[in-house]
Each structure stands twice: as structure tokens, then as C-alpha cells.
Amino acid sequence: MAMIRRNFFARSVHAVAPDLIGAWFGFDGVGGRIVEVEAYHHTDPAAHSFGGQTARNAIMFGPPGFAYVYRSYGIHWCVNFVCEPKGSASAVLIRAIEPMAGLAKMSRRRGTKDVRLLCAGPGRLCEALGITHAHNGLALDAPPFELRRPTEPVEVAVGPRIGLTKAVDQPWRYGLKGSRFVSKPFR
DNA sequence: TGGGCGATTCGCT
DNA sequence: GCGAATCGCCCAC
Numbered sequence: 001m002a003m004i005r006r007n008f009f010a011r012s013v014h015a016v017a018p019d020l021i022g023a024w025f026g027f028d029g030v031g032g033r034i035v036e037v038e039a040y041h042h043t044d045p046a047a048h049s050f051g052g053q054t055a056r057n058a059i060m061f062g063p064p065g066f067a068y069v070y071r072s073y074g075i076h077w078c079v080n081f082v083c084e085p086k087g088s089a090s091a092v093l094i095r096a097i098e099p100m101a102g103l104a105k106m107s108r109r110r111g112t113k114d115v116r117l118l119c120a121g122p123g124r125l126c127e128a129l130g131i132t133h134a135h136n137g138l139a140l141d142a143p144p145f146e147l148r149r150p151t152e153p154v155e156v157a158v159g160p161r162i163g164l165t166k167a168v169d170q171p172w173r174y175g176l177k178g179s180r181f182v183s184k185p186f187r
Numbered sequence: 188t189g190g191g192c193g194a195t196t197c198g199c200t
Numbered sequence: 201g202c203g204a205a206t207c208g209c210c211c212a213c
Contacts, residue, residue, distance in 0.1 A: 038194070046194070056209060073195050074207030080194090093194055123195050163194055183195095 004147035006065030006139065013039045013083040013090040018174045020081070020092060022154035026146030027129040030102030032119065033150070034094060035176040036183060038161045040080070042089035045166040049089030059137045060089045067145070069126070069136040076123025079131050081140055095162075095173075096120045098181040099128070121183040157186035 004023065009016055017039040025034050040047040048057045048070065059068040060082055068080040068091050080091035099106055099118045106118050106128035119125040126132070140147055155177035160169060162184060175182045 040194075048194080051210085054210075070194085071208055073193060073205080075205070076195055078194065095194085121195070161194075165193085 002149045004141065004149055006063075006141050009064035009081060009083045009140070010085060011083065013041050013088075013092060014172070016081070016083045017092045017172070018156045018158075020094075021156045021174055021176050022150030022152075024146070024148035024150075025094065025097050026101065026148075027131060028144035030105050030129055031146065032097040032100035032181075033176075034096075035098050035179040035181045036094075036096035036120075037174050038093040038095055039172040039174070040091050040093060044170070044172075046161070046164045046168075046170075047089070047091075049091075053089070057089070060091050062086060062137075065140050067131075067135055067138045067140060069131060069133055071133065072123060077126040077132050078122040079126055079135070093122060094125060095122050096175075096181055096183050097125060098176075098179060116180060120181055124183075159186045 017037050020034050020037050023034045025031050042049040049060045053061045063086040064083050066082045068082055069077055072078050080093050082091045084090045097119045099115055107113050110118050110128050119128045157175045157177045158171050159173045161173045175186050
């Protein structure tokens with residue numbers, strides 16, 4: 001599997017997002033393949049960067065190829081990959097992976113043995129992988145991140161994003177067709 | 188400086 | 201299917 005380099009992310013977020021489906025996402029010894037992501041662009045009312053740069057979203061306004069981690073509902077962490085040229089403030093939210101490496105460790109962190117629920121959802125994914133605010137701003141092409149291109153072509157499903165109150169109809173959710181490990185089925 | 192709110196998850200009905 | 205948990209961010213006052 002070919003390593004994903006930083007310039008992989010220096011493209012339209014809508015080009016990067018489907019290309020991430022099927023890619024290997026390793027983090028500090030655990031991981032799996034990406035089966036679900038969502039794209040967020042700075043012109044998108046649902047994006048954190050829509051209202052301009054703030055202390056929280058500053059990483060989104062930096063160069064592509066870095067991790068943007070934020071707190072959701074005061075409880076969960078969610079991880080994004082920053083895309084496009086510096087200043088575009090666009091990113092891909094990683095919503096689910098198919099758990100493949102370090103299942104025991106992920107199960108312990110998550111408190112469940114149900115492999116299907118280990119990483120199905122942005123909050124669950126970060127809990128299983130051990131991703132927190134401490135990893136905000138880290139480069140994606142260096143440890144603890146390990147991203148690799150898919151070994152073979154994949155079929156990508158498309159649908160509306162989840163849990164939003166703004167721009168709900170945009171079909172900017174991408175998934176691995178037929179995967180049991182997505183947070184919600186694609187129809 | 189305070190109040191409302193959110194790219195969620197889980198448990199109970 | 202519904203509501204609680206829980207807290208940092210952000211804007212209005």
C-alpha cells in the first residue's frame with residue numbers, strides 16, 4: 001500500500017473525500033480501513049470554518065495534510081483531515097473505519113466487544129483510536145498517523161451528511177458501498 | 188461575563 | 201424513537 005503524502009490533501013475536498021474511502025488509517029498501533037467520511041468546505045454553512053477563523057478552527061485555515069480535532073457535544077472528539085490550498089479552510093471528517101488492527105485495545109477503550117460498533121461514528125472512532133485534542137494540528141504523513149492508499153479500487157456510495165441543521169441536503173457524505181461498518185446505512 | 192448551542196452517543200421506552 | 205449527559209466555543213450583552 002502506498003503511503004499517502006501531504007500533497008494528496010492539496011486538492012478539492014470533494015476529490016479527496018471519496019479517495020479516502022478504502023484507505024488505511026493507522027494510529028499509534030491500531031486502525032483499519034476508512035469506510036465513511038464527510039466533506040466540509042469553507043463556503044458551506046455547516047462547516048466550522050464558515051464564520052471565519054477562530055481559536056478553535058485555526059488548524060482548518062492552515063496548510064493541507066494536518067489533523068483538525070474538535071470537541072463535540074462536550075463529550076466526544078472528532079477528527080478531520082485538512083484539505084485544499086492553505087486558507088481554503090476545508091476538511092474531511094472521518095466518520096467510520098472498519099476495525100482491523102489492535103481490536104483488543106480498541107475494545108478496551110470503547111468498553112464493547114461488538115466490532116461493528118467500535119469505530120462506527122466520529123466520536124466512537126476517536127475513542128477507539130485514542131485520538132484527542134492533544135493531536136490537533138499534527139501532520140498526517142508522520143507518526144502516530146499512518147495513512148495508505150487503497151490496495152484495490154473501491155465502490156463509493158454517496159448521500160446526505162448526518163446530524164446537521166444547516167445545508168442538510170448536500171450529498172457530501174461518502175462511504176464504502178456495502179460496508180457493515182458505517183455509522184448509518186447508505187440508501 | 189453569561190447563556191445558548193452543537194459535524195454525538197447511549198440507555199431506556 | 202426520545203431525551204440526558206456535558207463542556208468548550210462563540211457572540212451578544
